[in-house]
Every structure is written in structure tokens, then in C-alpha cells.
Amino acid sequence: PGVLMYHCGTPMVLMHMIYGMIGMVIVEPKGGFPDKVDTAFALVQNEFYLKKKGTVYIPDTAIARLKQPTYVAFNGKPAQYVVNPIRVKAGERIRIYLLNAGPNNATAFHVIGTILDKVWIDGNPHNEMQGLQSVYLGPASGAIVDFVLPEKGLYTFVDHSFADAEMGAIGTFKAE
Numbered sequence: 001p002g003v004l005m006y007h008c009g010t011p012m013v014l015m016h017m018i019y020g021m022i023g024m025v026i027v028e029p030k031g032g033f034p035d036k037v038d039t040a041f042a043l044v045q046n047e048f049y050l051k052k053k054g055t056v057y058i059p060d061t062a063i064a065r066l067k068q069p070t071y072v073a074f075n076g077k078p079a080q081y082v083v084n085p086i087r088v089k090a091g092e093r094i095r096i097y098l099l100n101a102g103p104n105n106a107t108a109f110h111v112i113g114t115i116l117d118k119v120w121i122d123g124n125p126h127n128e129m130q131g132l133q134s135v136y137l138g139p140a141s142g143a144i145v146d147f148v149l150p151e152k153g154l155y156t157f158v159d160h161s162f163a164d165a166e167m168g169a170i171g172t173f174k175a176e
Contacts, residue, residue, distance in 0.1 A: 001029035003097050003123030003142030017103040018049045018059045020076070024099045024142070026123065034125050035118065037146060038092035043074045045109070045159060045169055046101040067104040071168045072159060078168020081157075085174035090152045094173075095144060097123065102139025107169070108160035110134040111147060120144040134160050149175040 004025045008016050024044050047069035050057040063070070071078045088094055100107045110133060119135045121127040123144045135143050149155050152175050159169035 001027050001033075001124055003099055003144060005099055005101055005140045005142065007101075007140075012061070014064055014103055015059065015061050017101070018047075018061065018064050020046075022046065022101045022103075024097070024101075026097050029125055033095075033120075033144065034128075035146060036093070037095040039088055040095040040097065041086060042097045042099075043109075044076070044099045044101050045072065045074055045107050046076070047072050047103065047105060048078075064104065069105070069164075069167060072105075072164040073168045074171055079170055081171025085154065085172040087174050087176060088149060090149055090175040093117075093146060093148055095146050097142070098135070098137070098145055099142040100137040100139055104139060105164070106136060106138045106161070107164065108134045108136050109143075109145065110158055110160040111149075111173070112156045112158065113153075114147050114149055114155065116145050116147050118144075118146040149173055152176060 007022045048071040049060045049064035050070040051060040116132045119129045119132050121143050123142050155173040157171050158165040
């Protein structure tokens with residue numbers, strides 16, 4: 001069981017990954033994951049390495065090799081959940097299936113204003129940790145993250161490597 005990544009293995013793997021040939025697989029254990037939740041979401045964090053060519057942007061393997069992303073995003077679009085917050089209910093238990101697709105950099109996923117009650121590294125129930133303020137994931141690493149947003153309001157989630165947050169790895173939960 002776990003939150004796992006898939007990608008091709010054909011050279012040049014890095015190029016295929018920066019073209020977006022990646023994805024998340026969630027494999028439930030027999031009997032399901034521990035604990036009940038009220039709502040669940042899948043978030044994939046990835047880096048974009050782009051250069052402008054005419055009026056469009058194309059992938060740039062040179063800056064990818066230097067590990068200098070142009071953008072970092074959740075679910076493929078930088079800062080999309082700032083513009084369109086993820087709506088949840090205050091006081092309910094939330095589960096995030098989280099994957100750092102990379103391809104190069106680690107993430108420190110953090111929800112401002114709450115504690116991550118339970119975290120299962122790689123999404124495996126045998127790898128449980130409790131009471132974290134962030135979960136650190138290298139490239140191709142996943143986790144399941146459970147928490148409660150205690151009151152109504154806006155709760156920002158980020159890659160706590162704030163350079164990545166400034167490049168788009170930022171979003172908002174709107175607890176109603």
C-alpha cells in the first residue's frame with residue numbers, strides 16, 4: 001500500500017518528467033487506510049523548467065540539470081489554489097494524498113494554522129508519525145497527511161521551502 005509515483009524509464013528520463021510524463025498511484029491496503037476522514041484530496045507537487053521560445057514556453061533540460069525550476073506547482077498549475085481555494089468544512093478531518101513528483105527538489109509540505117495529526121510516509125500505514133508541523137519528502141516520495149482545520153477561515157498550504165512557494169507551490173483551504 002502507499003502513495004506512489006510512476007514515470008517512464010526511457011532516456012532521457014529527466015526530459016520526460018519535465019514534460020509531465022508522471023503521475024500518482026494510490027494503493028489501499030486490504031481493509032482500507034486507518035481512521036475515517038470526512039474529505040480527501042490528491043496533491044501532486046512538481047517543478048517546471050521552462051524557457052520562452054517565441055510566444056510559448058518549452059521545457060529546458062539545461063536548467064533542469066541545474067535544479068533551478070521556473071515554477072513549482074500543486075496539480076500542474078502554479079498558485080491555482082490561491083485563486084480558487086479548496087473548500088472544506090471547519091472541524092472535519094481532511095486527508096491529503098501527497099506526492100512530490102520532483103523531478104529534482106525536496107518539499108516540506110505545511111498547512112499554516114494547524115498541526116498534521118497523522119502522517120504516513122510513502123502512504124504506508126506502517127510508517128505512521130504524529131503531530132508534525134510539516135512533512136519532508138524527497139523527489140518521488142509520497143505521504144498521507146491527516147489534519148483538522150479547527151475554525152472557519154483561510155488556511156494557506158505551502159512548500160515550506162519558501163522559494164518554491166514564491167514560484168507557485170502555494171494554495172489555500174477555505175474552511176466554511
